[in-house]
Amino acid sequence: MHGIARQHGNEIVATDARDDALVAACEAAIEQMRRVVPSDARVRLVSRNGDATMTVESNGVSIVTTPEFVAADMPLLSMEDRHSCLSSGGGTGKSACPPLIWRNGSAAVLLHEAIGHPRELGIPEIEWPDWLRVDCPIELRRASFSDVPLRRMTRVVVSQVDAPFDLPNERIDVHLVRGGAYDPLTDVVTIDVAVPQLTIRATRAEISAALLGAQGEPLRYPGVVCSREGQELAVGSYAPLILTRGFA
Amino acid sequence: MIYRKWGRVVRWENGTLVRVDEAGEAREENGVFTAQPIAERVALPDVDAAWVVETARAIGEAERVVVVAGVAIHEFGDVRWQEETRRVHVALTRKPWRVLVDDFDVASVANALQKCEGERDFEHVLVPPHIRIDANCAKEQMPGGLDGYGRPIEHRRVDGEPPNVYRPSYRVRPVRQWMNVRAIPFGTMLPAPRVLALVDGGKALVDDGGRVFVTRLRVDRVTAAAESGEMLL
Numbered sequence: 098m099h100g101i102a103r104q105h106g107n108e109i110v111a112t113d114a115r116d117d118a119l120v121a122a123c124e125a126a127i128e129q130m131r132r133v134v135p136s137d138a139r140v141r142l143v144s145r146n147g148d149a150t151m152t153v154e155s156n157g158v159s160i161v162t163t164p165e166f167v168a169a170d171m172p173l174l175s176m177e178d179r180h181s182c183l184s185s186g187g188g189t190g191k192s193a194c195p196p197l198i199w200r201n202g203s204a205a206v207l208l209h210e211a212i213g214h215p216r217e218l219g220i221p222e223i224e225w226p227d228w229l230r231v232d233c234p235i236e237l238r239r240a241s242f243s244d245v246p247l248r249r250m251t252r253v254v255v256s257q258v259d260a261p262f263d264l265p266n267e268r269i270d271v272h273l274v275r276g277g278a279y280d281p282l283t284d285v286v287t288i289d290v291a292v293p294q295l296t297i298r299a300t301r302a303e304i305s306a307a308l309l310g311a312q313g314e315p316l317r318y319p320g321v322v323c324s325r326e327g328q329e330l331a332v333g334s335y336a337p338l339i340l341t342r343g344f345a
Numbered sequence: 346m347i348y349r350k351w352g353r354v355v356r357w358e359n360g361t362l363v364r365v366d367e368a369g370e371a372r373e374e375n376g377v378f379t380a381q382p383i384a385e386r387v388a389l390p391d392v393d394a395a396w397v398v399e400t401a402r403a404i405g406e407a408e409r410v411v412v413v414a415g416v417a418i419h420e421f422g423d424v425r426w427q428e429e430t431r432r433v434h435v436a437l438t439r440k441p442w443r444v445l446v447d448d449f450d451v452a453s454v455a456n457a458l459q460k461c462e463g464e465r466d467f468e469h470v471l472v473p474p475h476i477r478i479d480a481n482c483a484k485e486q487m488p489g490g491l492d493g494y495g496r497p498i499e500h501r502r503v504d505g506e507p508p509n510v511y512r513p514s515y516r517v518r519p520v521r522q523w524m525n526v527r528a529i530p531f532g533t534m535l536p537a538p539r540v541l542a543l544v545d546g547g548k549a550l551v552d553d554g555g556r557v558f559v560t561r562l563r564v565d566r567v568t569a570a571a572e573s574g575e576m577l578l
Contacts, residue, residue: 099382100367107360113367113382120381243365245358282408282438326358326409 100242111243122147133164135171150331152322158273158291161320161331170319173201173273173292194343196309198264199271202318203290204311205253205334206274207297207341209233209321210286211304213250213332214279217325223301226308228260240328247326255336257311262340269293269343297344307342346422347372348493350515351387354415355394357401364394369515378518390416390429400433404451408443409436424495442559443545448475454542457550457557465558469537470551472562474574476540480528482567482576487525498524532569534577 099120100113126144130151134140138155151162155174162170199207212225213233225231232254237246275291286304288297299307315335323332351368366389371380392414401412411434418427435446439458446454472478484503492498493512501508503523510519538553538560549562562578569577 107362109361109363111363111365111367113369115382115384243363243367245361245363280443282443283441 102242109245113242119146130164133167135167138171138174148331150320150322158275160273161322166317166319173319194345196265196268196343197271197341198268199336199339199341201272202316202334202336203271203274204339204341205255205315205318205336206277206321207286207288207304207339208255208336209250209253209323209332209334210277210279210288211301213253214325215281215301217248217250218281219248220281220284223305225305226260228257228311229308230256230258232256238328238330240330244328245326247328249325249328249330250323250332252333253321253335254315254333255311255339256315257337257339260311262310262312262338264340269295299344303344304341307344309340309342311337311339313337348512348515349383349385349420350417350512351389352415352417353389353392354413355392355397356415357397357410357412359410362394362398367515371512371515371518373518380516387418389418392416396431400449404433404435407435407451407455408438409434411435419491419493419495421493421495424491426491426495428490442548442550444550445543445545447477454550457541457552460557461550462556462558464548465553465560467538467551467553467558467560469535469568470540470549470560470562470578471534471537472540472549472576472578474527476543476549478543478562478564478576480567480576480578481565482570483529483531484523484526485529486523487527489525492524493519502529527574528567528570528576530570530572532577534569534571534575537577 099116100111102109102111123144126147126149127142130142130149135153138153141152143150149163151167153160153162153174158174160170160173208231212231216233216235234251235248236251238249239246271290273292275289277288279286284300285298286301315337318334318336321332321334322329347370349370354365356363368386369380369382371378397412397414401410404410413432415430418425433449435451437444437446437455437458444454444458486498486501486503488498488500490498492509494510496509498509503526507521507523509524511522512519538551540549540551542550544550544559547562548559551558551560566578567576
């Protein structure tokens with residue numbers, strides 16, 4: 098997509114226009130991605146402004162990655178035992194809602210929904226644990242020349258400072274998230290976990306109260322394509338290992 | 346064969362007026378779909394921007410207000426056709442409900458939402474034809490218009506692969522899709538509360554003899570369908 102948009106007050110006049118340099122940059126990015134396309138998956142390659150985003154889907158789960166990381170990220174799609182990630186290392190019984198360990202940076206999606214979207218919408222902040230840090234700049238972004246620029250996240254980098262962390266024996270390991278949503282009307286966050294398959298629905302206050310601890314440096318999560326008002330944008334996402342209570 | 350499109354749209358999106366003119370072409374060759382803007386312009390009818398602005402302003406405050414008016418000329422091989430569209434998408438809220446309105450009579454739905462007395466189950470509800478739901482019943486494609494390859498949309502029973510394709514934009518590969526779909530008429534229609542609009546979470550706002558409620562919408566339980574497209578759930 099290439100075009101020109103001129104904004105005067107609350108009016109935008111947009112026309113498409115060919116930009117050969119941009120087309121060449123996007124074609125080059127697509128060619129770069131084609132060279133590393135996995136053979137046994139459904140793949141969508143997108144280049145905007147010459148960048149490169151690969152959505153790779155296999156067995157009903159998907160990752161969003163780049164040519165640089167696709168080889169390292171592919172094992173996430175072929176994890177064995179993905180439907181039985183309940184680890185129990187000596188507990189006496191399984192609780193109904195065991196704690197969750199958010200691996201591979203997947204907690205970035207949880208906090209993308211619980212902190213990022215409310216910030217985009219100007220919704221008042223709530224309290225979060227002292228040890229939690231979320232770098233989540235908001236800028237005006239648009240998916241194409243004919244879209245209205247919206248306040249959108251550019252990245253979500255979750256980190257921790259002296260967070261408690263006590264790995265529970267009985268827990269569910271979250272490896273991959275399919276999607277999420279934040280509803281400003283109800284303040285409810287919905288997270289659709291792909292591996293293992295489960296759905297979480299909780300208010301921001303419930304999520305804040307469920308954050309038990311974290312460990313390590315932020316890990317790159319592959320990845321997040323965020324859609325609002327029909328405008329899909331990639332959002333770089335990073336989080337350390339995060340421990341939460343289970344959600345009923 | 347090459348598909349070409351010249352389009353003009355005026356869109357009100359949550360307080361911003363967007364005017365878009367675009368022209369492009371697309372081709373499918375050996376499994377590769379390619380689309381690009383074209384310099385050639387054709388004369389397009391004016392779009393009534395005043396209608397867009399007046400309609401949006403009349404709707405007033407809402408969680409989402411999108412009003413669109415557009416015109417497009419399509420060309421595929423020797424076939425050239427013109428389409429004009431006018432659409433309204435509005436999300437009205439009254440905690441805990443979000444009501445989705447996709448027709449022009451937003452004011453009556455907004456008034457009804459203010460009168461809503463709460464949630465209530467009903468044995469049956471009537472869904473008017475302008476409210477689109479994915480009902481679980483036998484359906485048919487009604488004739489009318491041309492598809493993304495310029496082929497006539499013909500009467501067919503909805504079964505198997507759709508014979509027609511839809512192009513949401515020249516930049517998007519055409520996708521097979523049933524169009525002008527309605528439930529095949531069957532059964533006996535009965536009086537029941539009438540659906541005014543859809544509500545997030547598989548519910549609907551209904552008018553029950555002047556009283557307004559939110560109710561669960563059981564799309565898997567179609568009891569009858571009328572020639573007009575109205576359905577009894």
